[in-house]
Amino acid sequence: MAFLEIDGLKKRFGSVEILKGIDVDLEKGGFLVLVGPSGCGKSTLLNTIAGLETITEGEIRVDGRAINDLHPSKRDIAMVFQSYALYPNMTVAGNIAFGMEMRGVPAAERQKAIDKVAKVLQIGHLLQRKPSQLSGGQRQRVAMGRALVRDPKLFLFDEPLSNLDAKLRVDMRIEIKRLHATTGTTIVYVTHDQIEAMTLATKIAVMRDGEVQQFGTPAEIYNNPTNIFVADFMGSPAMNLVPATIGGNGSGLSVVLQRDGREPISLPLAKPPAGLSAFQGKPVIFGVRPEALTDPEGAERNASNIAAADCHIEVIEPAGSDTFAVTNLGGKAVVARLRADARIQPGTVTPLAFNLTKAVFFDPATENRIL
Template structure:
C-alpha cells in the first residue's frame, strides 16, 4: 500500500488554466473517487498522478516521495483505462505477465503472480483465451489483472466501466469494490457516474471547472452538499431546488413558496436554521431530495420535521420499487417519490409529506450553502 499527496497541483495549457490548485491527501488503502462532468479536469489530474501529463505547479508525492519528474514506470502505480488496451495476439496469461517479463521477473515468479491474480479475479478458466474471445466484462477483468500483477502502491482507474452495458457495470462495480476489500491497495478512480462514486468510494472529490467543490464521504456529500452544484450533481433524480421567501416568528423560520394548489409554508427545524434568522424576508433556494417528498402514507423521519401539504400531481413515472411524482412549485418542476400503492393518477391532488429534517438552504446569488 502507499499514500498519495496532491499538493496545490495546477495544470496550464498556454494561458488556459485547467486545474486550479488541487489539494488531496489519500491515506494508505483509501479508495478516492474523482467525479464531475466532462471537462472538469478529473482525467487530466489522474494523468498527472500517473506521469502521463506534466505538472505546471505543485507536487505529487507517493509514499512521501516527490514524483513530479519521474516517468510512469518509476512511480509504482498501475493504471486501468476506459479502453482495455489488451494485446490481441496474446492470450490472457500473456497479457497479464507481459509487463512482468519486461521488468525481468523470473518465469516461475511470473507464473505464481498470474495464478494468484487469476484466482482473485475468478478468471482461471480464461487464461488461454485471446481478447477477441472474451466479453467486455471479461476484458476489463484482464486489464485489472494486468494492473494487479504489478503489485503497485497506487491503482489508478480512468472510467473503466464506461464501455459496458448497464447490467455489466453493476456487476463490475461490485467486483472492483470486492477487489479493493481483498487487496487494500490505495486507489484513485475517475468517473462521471455519481452512482459509481456513491457506491465505490471511501471519499469523493466532486470537481467542476478545474476545482474541487467538495471532498468528503459519500454520505456527507449527499446529505450535506457544499453548494448547489454538488447538490444537483449527486443523486438521481437530482435534488429539487425550490425558490422560497423566508418568514420568521420568534425562533422559528418558515420557507414560503407558491405550489400549484396555493401557498406552501414549510417550517424549517431548528438545526437547519443556523444563520437564517438574519435573512427573514430574503429569497433563498430550498433543497429537498426526491425521497424527502412522499405521499403522506409513507412519510419517514421525525414527526415534528414532516410537514403535510396538498399538491396537484401532473405526471407519474413507475420505476418498480417506487413511483416518481412530478408537480410544480413556483413554476419549477419538483420530483417526489412514493410507494406504488400510494401513487395517484395525473391531475389528482395528493397530500404530500415534506420531510424537512435534511433540508438544505442555498444562497440564490452565490449558490453556496447557507444552512
C-alpha cells in the first residue's frame, strides 16, 4: 500500500484549471521528485499536499488517511522553502528549536533533538551563529534541521537549491541524498532541474501544463520516455530527436536519415517496436541519446544492435571526461558523446556508431512514443 496517494487531484483558480487530474503515489521512505518547466503546476501540487492551497476535486491520503480537509498544522508534514525562512534574530539552535518551544517541548528534550539533527547535518559548530553569519549552503542545512527535528510523516522541499551557485547545488544534492539514506524519511521534492530529479528520486513525476506526462523511476523516465516532451526535457545533453523515415524490405525495417548534399543513412533495426511496422514509408521522430551515438571503439560491447555510418563532424566540444561532436542529420544538429581521447576533428567525415538497442521512435502527429 502506498504511503502518499494523490487521486484525481484538480485545482482551479476561478475558471483557470491549474492541476488537471493528478494521479501519483509514493511508498514509505520514498523520494518523489516533481519536475517540469516553470508554470507547470508542480509548486501548486506541493502546496495542496501541505494544505497551503485547497483542492477543487480529488483526494490526498497520507498513511491511509485522507488529509484534504485537515488544517496544515494537523497534517504532520514539514516543509523546506526555497527562501529558507529563518528568523534573523535567532541563533541556529534557536531556529531549530523554535517550533518545539511553541509546542511546549521541555528544554532538555529540545536540546537532545537539536544535538541529534546537528550531528546528522554536520552543523554542530554553527549552533550559536545567526543566519547572517552563514553561507547559503549552511542556511539550507539549518532549514532542513528545523524540519527534521519535528520528525514528521512527510517532508516537502520546494526548489530548495535554486538560490545556490552551481558547485554548492552539487554539494547540497549529495547532502540531501545522504540525509534521505540516513533517516529513511519520505520526501516530495519540487525542482525544474532535471539533474536534481535524476540523482535524488526513487520516483519522478514529469509535469507539463498541470498534467503528469510520465510517472516512474528515473531509469524508466530516462530510457523509456512516453512522449517527445519527456524525451527532450529529461537528460543533459538532451535526447537527439531527428526527423526520419521508416524503410523496409523483406528482411526487416530500417531507419532512414537524410543528410545535406549526401546520400541518406539507412540503419537496420534488429528488434524494432511492434508498432513501427505501421509506419513503413512514413515519417517518424527518431530518438537517440548522445551516449548511444559514439565513436565505434567506444560503443557498448554488449549491445545487440549497433550500426555504423559516416557522418560529417561540424563542431567538437571537449568537456574533460567526454568529447561532444555535433553532426547534422535530418536537418537537425545531432550530438554524439565520444571518449575524451577520441581522435576526431571538425570538418572531417568519420564513422559514428548508433546503439539502436537504445533508440526510441515517436509519432510526429501525436508526439507519443511508438510501442
